[in-house]
Amino acid sequence: MDTRLRAILPDQQLLKFYEQMTLCREFEESCAEQYTKGHITGFLHLYSGQEAVAVGATAGLHPDDYILSAYREHPQAIVRGADPKVVMAELFGKATGLCKGKGGSMHLFEPELAFMGGYAIVGGQFPIAVGLAFASKYRREDRISVCFFGDGAVNQGNFHEGLNWARLWELPVLFICENNFYGIGTEVRRSSALADIHKRTCGYDIPSEKVDGMDVIAVYQAVKHAAEWVSGHGRPYLIEAVTYRFRGHSMSDPGRYRSPAEVELWKERDPIPNFARRLIDEGIATEDTLACMRAKAAVLVEEAVKFAEESPWPEDDEVCNDVYAPVGEEVCPWLK
Amino acid sequence: MAEMNCRDALNLALKEEMRRDPSVVIWGEDVALYEGSFKVTRGLLAEFGEERIKDTPISENSIIGAAIGAAMGGLRPVAELMTVNFALLAMDQIVNHMAKIRYMFGGKAGLPMVVRAPGGGGSQLAAQHSQSLETYFMHCPGLYVAVPATPADARGLLKSAIRDNNPVMFLEHELLYNSRGEVPDDPEFTVPLGVAEIKRRGDDVTIVAYSRMTLLSLQAAEELEKEGVSCEVVDLRTLAPLDRTTFLESVKRTSRAVVVSECCHTCGVGAELAACIFENCFDSLTAPVRRVSGLDVPMPYSRRLERLCIPRVEDIVAAVKNVMQQKY
Numbered sequence: 077m078d079t080r081l082r083a084i085l086p087d088q089q090l091l092k093f094y095e096q097m098t099l100c101r102e103f104e105e106s107c108a109e110q111y112t113k114g115h116i117t118g119f120l121h122l123y124s125g126q127e128a129v130a131v132g133a134t135a136g137l138h139p140d141d142y143i144l145s146a147y148r149e150h151p152q153a154i155v156r157g158a159d160p161k162v163v164m165a166e167l168f169g170k171a172t173g174l175c176k177g178k179g180g181s182m183h184l185f186e187p188e189l190a191f192m193g194g195y196a197i198v199g200g201q202f203p204i205a206v207g208l209a210f211a212s213k214y215r216r217e218d219r220i221s222v223c224f225f226g227d228g229a230v231n232q233g234n235f236h237e238g239l240n241w242a243r244l245w246e247l248p249v250l251f252i253c254e255n256n257f258y259g260i261g262t263e264v265r266r267s268s269a270l271a272d273i274h275k276r277t278c279g280y281d282i283p284s285e286k287v288d289g290m291d292v293i294a295v296y297q298a299v300k301h302a303a304e305w306v307s308g309h310g311r312p313y314l315i316e317a318v319t320y321r322f323r324g325h326s327m328s329d330p331g332r333y334r335s336p337a338e339v340e341l342w343k344e345r346d347p348i349p350n351f352a353r354r355l356i357d358e359g360i361a362t363e364d365t366l367a368c369m370r371a372k373a374a375v376l377v378e379e380a381v382k383f384a385e386e387s388p389w390p391e392d393d394e395v396c397n398d399v400y401a402p403v404g405e406e407v408c409p410w411l412k
Numbered sequence: 413m414a415e416m417n418c419r420d421a422l423n424l425a426l427k428e429e430m431r432r433d434p435s436v437v438i439w440g441e442d443v444a445l446y447e448g449s450f451k452v453t454r455g456l457l458a459e460f461g462e463e464r465i466k467d468t469p470i471s472e473n474s475i476i477g478a479a480i481g482a483a484m485g486g487l488r489p490v491a492e493l494m495t496v497n498f499a500l501l502a503m504d505q506i507v508n509h510m511a512k513i514r515y516m517f518g519g520k521a522g523l524p525m526v527v528r529a530p531g532g533g534g535s536q537l538a539a540q541h542s543q544s545l546e547t548y549f550m551h552c553p554g555l556y557v558a559v560p561a562t563p564a565d566a567r568g569l570l571k572s573a574i575r576d577n578n579p580v581m582f583l584e585h586e587l588l589y590n591s592r593g594e595v596p597d598d599p600e601f602t603v604p605l606g607v608a609e610i611k612r613r614g615d616d617v618t619i620v621a622y623s624r625m626t627l628l629s630l631q632a633a634e635e636l637e638k639e640g641v642s643c644e645v646v647d648l649r650t651l652a653p654l655d656r657t658t659f660l661e662s663v664k665r666t667s668r669a670v671v672v673s674e675c676c677h678t679c680g681v682g683a684e685l686a687a688c689i690f691e692n693c694f695d696s697l698t699a700p701v702r703r704v705s706g707l708d709v710p711m712p713y714s715r716r717l718e719r720l721c722i723p724r725v726e727d728i729v730a731a732v733k734n735v736m737q738q739k740y
Contacts, residue, residue: 118499118601120697142485157555173518174518175517175518175520176518176519177518178515178516178517179516179517179518183516183517185516185517185518185520185521186520187484187520187521193517193521195509197504197508197509200504200505200508200509202474202477203471203474203476203477203478203480203481203505204477204478204480204481204484204509205481205490206474206477206478207477207478207480207481207482207483207484207485208484209477209479209481209487210478210481210482210485210487211481211482211484211485211486211487212485213464214437214482214487215485215486215487221481225726233471233473234473234474234504237471237473237474238474241468241469241471241474241478244469245466293626295595320548326528335567350687365589376603383664397517397519398514398518398519399514399515399553399554399577400514400554400556401514401522401576401577405522405577407486407522407524407577408485408486408522411485411486
């Protein structure tokens, strides 16, 4: 099999992967800075290190496919098409934010992009993804539901209920576990009797596979293939993407449960410079092109921060809006 | 008008709404082939087929969560919990998700869905199958809570709940399924959510109640009339939205109030109603508000003990007599 990048995707798409991963990294590192400055408050879970999963997976999907995720989801929303300015404004709690400043870091949502939410109760998104898949099937829509979750979620009842239900009702759900090895500070082998997460679907007769989550191309290929399989068979599938978060669980986590050596080892596998090396080695990009992309990403993120800073706070009378539906509201306008 | 029981009135509402709107689907434990543990979904599988009326695994949290997803994806699901007691297995999806999604996503997601749940005590089902949990849901912003007492209200409220764009906890009382009453023939008959009904006019005291306690309050009012006490009975019909205006205006007129709820006494619905009356009608009151509510114990099995835990007609009568005697 030809494993050269050009044999897999056109240059433009490959460069876009680099561009997106770089934007995600810049965005997350900027969030850390804004948190330190007190502009972002509350919980903040950063994605740095896991970019290959969000970027590769999203590219392997159809834009109409529903995506649901957990609370480490800024890059997933941005790669799906959410404006970094609007996402940053949400993190700042501003009126211009993606959810008017009511959701914050953990609850990004944009149905116009079929990005159906970040959920902050571990595993809460499983049954919702299943229900969305049912709605698509019932409405004869050609789309699948993609449910991202972490290794910590697989011991929730919802994971098992969701796998059983999706298989039982033959629903098009692609489960993608981002196994970064730690549920906060508990290593997967200390929480799961069977730490090979992809093997846990055998009790539900659901096919699954493990993929290198630090390799954007591997993730893209696995997800594209799996999404096509799910769509074609109308049945669930699970991918375990093995990855690593370079930062702590959240900003308040100093990460003492991991050895510096372990973190360094994984940083050598950083998906961004490794992919850059491949692009250069195969003559797809020069160091200059990539530096230019990094600079562009930095500008986008600077603009996002500026936009968030300059945006107004929500008005006080906004606090009671959106608890209930206004009379005459159209439901699911994005489906029209 | 046709006379029917609550079970048939609910069944009719489900059938009418499913005929009216193909996006209405129903699922729950044993709702399809078995036709529901209380037979509220009788005949639905035969008429609507297995794509629209679906048996689920015994996975309550997913019954609600999947309905949330379906509602987000363009359907109007009606999820049945076999009993409200099992809602406790689904509280994460009900409270953390169903009630929060619209708000935390900045109003961009509507959840047009209904969760039907039979509950209440009086059938000797012991501690784990006899609860009245309406307080839990009423305490949670983002949910509507319907608590019908009569067949007409059961049908009219369920139809409104299915058509509404908010998630509605629809709490049915198990002892009311066979309770009969007049139901309008009009297939478009609905009862709006958030509008209480004065089920009996009176001048001396206002009894505020809902669900089965409305019927007991009406019986109490009947008895009290013989003793010369004129009771007004306000049936709340929904606890959220709570129609405060109707019962507050009634209390201002009668100057006395007894609030009746089957749920446990402490922090129960009655506590909220009493506080609301004190806050808004204090100057009109000629006696302190009295609460009649469930005993603060897990429900016992023995019928000798169970009857002590659920408000009875005589408890309401005694409370009314008490407020009639008291004076500030």
